[in-house]
Amino acid sequence: MTRNGSVETPSPRPRIHQTHPQDTPPFHSTVSQRKLRRFNHFIFVFRLAAFCFSLSAAVFMLVNKSGSHPRWYDFSAFRFVVAANGIVALYSLFEMVASAWEIARGSTLFPEIFQVWFDFGHDQVFAYLLLSAGSAGAELARQLRGINATCNAFCVQSDIAVALGFAGFLFLMISSLLSGFRVVCFMINGSRFHV
């Protein structure tokens, strides 16, 4: 319609479309593109924060040792904490790449429909996973302190690792809200552009 319109009739709609760069679809306004850019920057920042916190949580738990006490891998809840935070750190790293790609190139890494559902689904699942690991780890740390009152450095470091995991969960939860918004935009408008 736009192509034929610009060739033949001088109606106002084709002129609006011609303000866009050639590589973008003709039905997204520049306002919408600027908003999407800002949205992607937001997402990138939250991914970065989730990556930093979950990586440091996993590392803090991994290096947690004490002379005579059992190690972290003797407790299944702490293994869960390390695994969940490690998975989330890897996933956040990948999503940072995908987000940077989208900011730089203006298109998604995977096809758009797959990308929005992939992001949202994994955000949801991993946010619940991280919260579950954090709660189990916190409860185990409380129990350990109750059983062994002399458990100092080991318990404090476990607490810190669990707390870092909760911070990572917070940022992942916000990311999942943002990517959920993108999914519904896609379902309603047929594109991730929400304006």
Place this chain on the structure above:
Amino acid sequence: MTRNGSVETPSPRPRIHQTHPQDTPPFHSTVSQRKLRRFNHFIFVFRLAAFCFSLSAAVFMLVNKSGSHPRWYDFSAFRFVVAANGIVALYSLFEMVASAWEIARGSTLFPEIFQVWFDFGHDQVFAYLLLSAGSAGAELARQLRGINATCNAFCVQSDIAVALGFAGFLFLMISSLLSGFRVVCFMINGSRFHV
């Protein structure tokens, strides 16, 4: 449509609007209203399931006693399980009323913008709350079994209560996805009608 159209105006747009009942806004098609009705029935069913499971989880934990062992309220994680499941049961009951009201009257209990945000916010928070309580309770039940191998009826009943809580979480999570969809519909279209 045929009645008014045949009496008054021959233009197509007014005839479409006159097909609606008098109490609904004129810009929602009957297809959209039927879809919203089905959507509300879905939500009602999930609310009902979340209510049943979380109530039974709280009750199972409340009646959990054993002769010589400590009671459930001696463990903070089990108190957390009871509190979280009780809160979710009350909230689900309220949301069932709100949902039934919407199905019966065709309008939300609170003003629409408040209702969609209220539902979504509480669904999210309570889903995370319930998962956190379930994980902490499951970890404590594991620890108790490790400490005291003769903990039979008490531990089994704790496990059942925690499992019921997880089932309640599942339904609440699905409700939160549905109400999240409604929020984004409201943000984009200015109404909870999504078609």
